[in-house]
Amino acid sequence: MNMLAGSLLPTDDLTLTRQDCRRIRDIRQHWVDIAWSTERCEWDSAVAAIEKLYRLARLPQPVVIPCPSPQHMATVLDALAAFDDGGEDHLLGSLEAVEQLRVLRGSIEPIPGRKSVLPQLWSDPWSTVGGAPVSSEVRWQIFDALVASQAPRGAATFGEQFWRRCSSVAHWSGETPVLSAMESEQIILWDVFLEVLGVDDPVIRATVDVLQQVSFFAPMEGLVLVADRPIVVRETRADPSTRRLHGDKKPAVGWDDGTGLNYWNGYALPEGFWQWTPEQVVSCHNLELRSIAIRSMGWEAIVGALSPIAVAEDPGNPGHVIELFSFAVASANPLTESVRQQFVRVTNASPDMDGTHRTYILQVRPYVTDPVAAVAESFGVSTEAYRNLARAC
């Protein structure tokens, strides 16, 4: 990006010392700590940092709207899209979004086609310094230092899970106009360029300063939305070396306004997961979610809805069996009574750290009577070939 053309790396024989690598690891940990902190935002300080950023970027001073959560911020983004483009007729969001629209009317002027100013403040770090002398050796040193992360498992899918629920994303032509310390890869890299490699760019530095203070940041023409940090982050540490976002029948990450995201051992769960019935479990398309439901509800809660057909030893997985079940699903067609589905229950050959083996249920073709044939068919191989499996893990 042209804005940054004068701020490339300072030397053409750049190397990293051990001390530099330690600093990179410290920077990474600093951002992980910020992202998963439950400390309240200091709004006065955040607003001052935002005003400084807009001044440095030579943008008109914005109205700053603090939001209690990113979910609330998404609602404001929905309302803003309608507000700028013509009013309530275009608003397809929730009641909260309609209410937010009223608030916006009292505080800002509509700007048809309002744009995010993120491209003026931010860029991909590598592409920006692409012409600079960053040797592949230095790149690998940076990557190696960054990999030593203590971010909880689940963090990598956090942004995707969040934005999937935000209808306003479509309004921004697929480009999310938001930066967040909870999706911090680029932020960490920029901080490394600023603090360790000596890149000097006041706008990037000011943006990084804002991101130290808020959890989500959406800078736009004349308006900035910022979201507070969560009030609770739940984790499990079954293995002390690994953090995992984990809430048992409650959100793993929760905000002050009651919104939150569900995780189980680092796996992202859909909204309403904890209220699922056994029928919803078996008809869910995701195998891992079914397995998590079995673990959290207990197999007994699920098996009551299933009728056993047959059991057979699992080839290549000594000591474990494949169980075949049928399940009657209420038909959507009033002329037919129910639809028969069949499932196998299989067990992981590799034990988890606690010594238990995860179990999964898989939907197989109806009217198969041999459990091994049902699994063989699910891989598209003959039953004989599957019986000769050398090993499973």
Place this chain on the structure above:
Amino acid sequence: MATLEVLAERFGYEDLEVAFPEIDIPVLTGAQRQGDILVVPRRPPAQWPKTHVQSLNGVVVTDSEISDNTHALYGDGLVLLAEGMSRQQAVWWRQVDNILAWLNVPEGGEAYLMHSEEHGALGIGPGTYQILQQQEFDEHVGWFPVAD
């Protein structure tokens, strides 16, 4: 024969969460399963295409929908991923719908299929293999790949 712990360190899986890291991982040439992935020996095709062939080096065969887990290949050999092939290539190479890749391990070589969390490693000896994705069946949609 290498242990799971040695392989995890060699391929950068330090936080692998499987019990008994000291178990030996045998290098086999028969069919093997890693969760929803099946590695099956197959007669090699007449020739490998010139495009889409990659050395192993951590090639991700498939990943997860709700986590950052992957099944990935390391060690000696070449892999041909079905994803990204042209229609013409796919007709020839995707002989069955659920094939994710072809794998060729040279004489004297050994390849490994690693999983980033819950499964141990598969050791794969010399030969040519199809890597197959498990599928589920629904009467309304037919066969569809397992999602995890």
